[in-house]
Amino acid sequence: MRFVFLLTVIFLAACNSSSSSSRSGNAPASAAPESPAPDVISRSAVPSGAPPAAFGQEPVLRTNPSWPFKEGAPRTSGTGRYANGAFYWTDFVYDAHGALGPNPPIYRVGTPSGGSYHYPEPDQAGNGADIFRVGIGADSQNSYWRVDWQTMLATEVPIAAFALDYHSGGDDEIPGAGVTAPGIDAVVLLSSAGVTVDFKDGNGPVAIGEFKPDLASRSFVAILPKSLFPIDTQPWTIYLVSGIHDGNGGFLDDNAAFRKLPTQPPVFNAAFRDYEDEAPLNNFWFDQQQATALNQRDISEFSIELDWTRLGETEPEPLVKGYSNRWYVSSLSGEALKDGGQAAGIDRAENPVNQPQYYDQVQPYGFYLPESYREDPANPTVFTWLLHSLTQNHNQYSATVPNFLDGACERLRQSICATTLGRGPAGGYNGAAEVDFWEVWRDIAQHFTIDSERTISSGYSMGAIGTINLMIKYPEVFAGGVVLAGSHADSPLLPCSPGSSGCAEPKGPELLQNLKWNGYYHAHGSFDQLVPFADARATVDAIKDYGYRYVFDHYVAEDHVIWTLKDIAYPAYEEAAKWMVSWLNDVDTRKQRPGNFVYRWEPSAIDERLGVGPQGAWWLSEIKAIDNVDFAQVSVNSGAIGEADIVAVPGSPEFLPPNQKTLSPALRDSQAWQLNDPLPLNGRVSVDLKNVAALSLNLADAGVADRADKQVVMTSDSPVMLTLTALSNGTLVSSSSIREVVSEGRVTLALPAGVDQIINFSQ
Template structure:
């Protein structure tokens, strides 16, 4: 058993929680549940509920590039690697913190960390640090020293098990002294006690760009240049609110955020090999094994493989989307803004001028789904993700249903055509930047001149756009979505006698 004494830095107490303990947290019904804005805290009948970004488990800068199913336009800044380096990090996730719940009962402080995945007991550690007088002069500082002083291994008497079914790591420590605390927390892998994820990082969306996975501040702080100092990331606790059973809900105002919703669609075990998982019963690849680096689309589609093929890499039940809330009066308009190939949900909302021109000037909420990964092509489960992100935004904010618009870039332009044509009753209009028609432009006037990609040819759905106004922009020098594809759109509009100006 390793050292679990109080730390020397002032009145800071740290506990590492590597196994499950205690009963479920009380008082959480209707609070701290459902979808959330990342890095916010709710108090729910005396239970502190912090909920994190998801898919942000990349640790410090360095260590080589991550094996994410993307490319240059979706690489994280952090370079921490799991031991299972043959599998994509997007499919491992057992150091990816989802939520932290903390409450007081029986003279002890109980804590439960929920992870995005837990496969084997002992793979993951979670650690909590408490400055018991919330005074930077007597506590806080570099996380590395806190970790070294307070790592608990599996089998410690304060911890009993890891619940791989609920993906939780729970335990309790004697109630710390003090009326006002400042808490910090991390999660990571037990091998080398490497920190992958830091809690309470509310400033990520407004940090320097690009920040594809909302982890730039984390990576910088944990790096050698940052000295491992995560003292900027913490939360001040009024202990009386925990003991008094107080309920306070987070209510973030206008601004740029990551929002996370709970999907009804996840993954299943492979009936031929229960140690592996598949996206669906006919998928062409494993999502947790050596036979494939990703989950490919529906077999038989042209897009099942290849450089521009469709595959799904964000497979869990927690799915993120980028969100911008304007300062104007409600009800707001809403604009879905779909990212391009190899990009993430942050890509388009972070574009220069996007938040001002589309969000503030037009008083629109901007919603940019991940689409189940950088190669989802907004079809199949990626299509479901877009609809679910839209539904979540409309359920949580005042949206004028007559002012819902679709937009997207490149692959997102393909999605813009796809959604505007298949769901024309839902959109007041669309904007398409170099939108790809799909399927290598087969069955179009420019067959075999386009790169392959996209599971359907949206060119065939254009007649549904008769009552959906839109604007389309193409470039004569675009090497992927070439000018011939813009020409094919114009020709199809002419063939269908759709009013247009070219």
């Protein structure tokens, strides 16, 4: 891939467009001051072949010790629920941008936010007023008002104001916030100056109750006497806004520092916005309608209706069909992500593709739940990845190509779909961005019944390249991949681009040998400015030359940038979704246990600290390369697994004509397999090694463990430690002068370099 496309993709900022609707937010809750951690995920939910990062335990978010109720905030942003004495709301994260001012931040040029306010001080971490979760509860003595912040390095930074409408009358002003909503009777303000209540009686805010900040949980809790308000009489309408604290219990209003207009309010975030308020189209951070409302200084559309009599209920977790944002707790955060990184919040450096860029422990991801979804372990739902491109975020596909989302996830396939933020716009699905990928998969598998045996990864541009690289590292995991405007092989026709990673990675087409058992669809435009067509053609040609299956649609009149803005007018999206359907109809599941495969890897891609990188595949594991090499490779074949004799059959060239929605024609070439009868079964396992220092073979999965005629024949260019597993204890394993006895089901042989070394087995 040539990252020379960086500056051009910045051009992808979409036009702002969102719809407004009024809705009071009622929805369900659950709960615990220290909520129990989820169980370690079983390997049946995330496929075998995934790296250790996929199978860890989700960290537990600390709860403010002054909050007396069990936890219950929804995992879906823009929803709420009642549970165990409280009402909970989860807000959209990284949406605290205020109104649209004169100076939008450069760092979000590829994913424009609705608002454009800046955070001037380091302790604001670029995101210090971002509301994450809200809780409102009551017991026999007190009412409790809780705000959790997505980013908080200092309790002095944010301020929150609950505006309460609990009886007829009131007025429209939220004092100090500069915004209005109808019928406000009182305002409860939470800041490091304490909790104050303005009863709108002309006396201003009065210090009442207790204020309990907790930096460890990034949380404010206010405790007020229950007698203060007419609780239990009738449902209340409640609004919530946030900003930067002025140090005296009010909102800081600094036009120059915030880079806002004098007519705009000092509010960065307004809670209680749902998916009717914030339509996904062109809404990368679900803040477009918030920005419009703040420009108009009117937040009356954003409220919840709180019924105090329902606080004893426990509603189920909200289930949003269609597109939404969900969140999970990452194992990584702050400075652990990168040496010299910041403790929390957003890296707002002028470089729009700094990586990582989002440092908080809580991370959002895009999520599509088809209308047909039912929680049924016996009939799990197909699962699909939609990986975003450079400069984009987890909402790229809902914001810019909703018809692709509809085709891939609803109309044609009824699939659960997900897009990670990947810690920012330029992670390339490596390092921390790859950890995000696996931990999101684990989170979805814990909360939904997904069919991980039939997973397809797809993506555009960087997401397409990520799809290729993830399949190369973990071919066992995926049924297939969809590559839109991406490549892997660098063509010999073009020089390496200055400053690109094209020369150093991905190091040529040889790694594509790993994809023998994965389906492959590729679409590319002739005039792609950023990923040259020659590179895409070279990638497909490599797959063709290896004799693998593929479909390649060459769009003769398309480029790299404009097609992302065409959506339904570009048939590649529809064709990609149709290929996903046909491929799974053909193969049913990912390859379970191949009789032969090649596994090539780059030792530099292994990060043991993060638990990601090449692991081996199927019946190959515990791989290690010799020192100081760029690659290592294992080729294996088992005569005990009856693979068909495969003959690659090139497809006839096809012309995909324009239709009534698009004038974009394509030329299709493809390759399929003719499957002939397999050879007679035998117990021979052949192993060919290049630059390999150690490996392990599971002979049961290779089909030979219990065969009397089992034999391993190995060729290696280096000395190697060969471990064989799933054998009977006491079995004598020998090769030349080497003799070892199986113990605890395994044996390790220290073998020299050599050709056709024979390993025999006897009791």
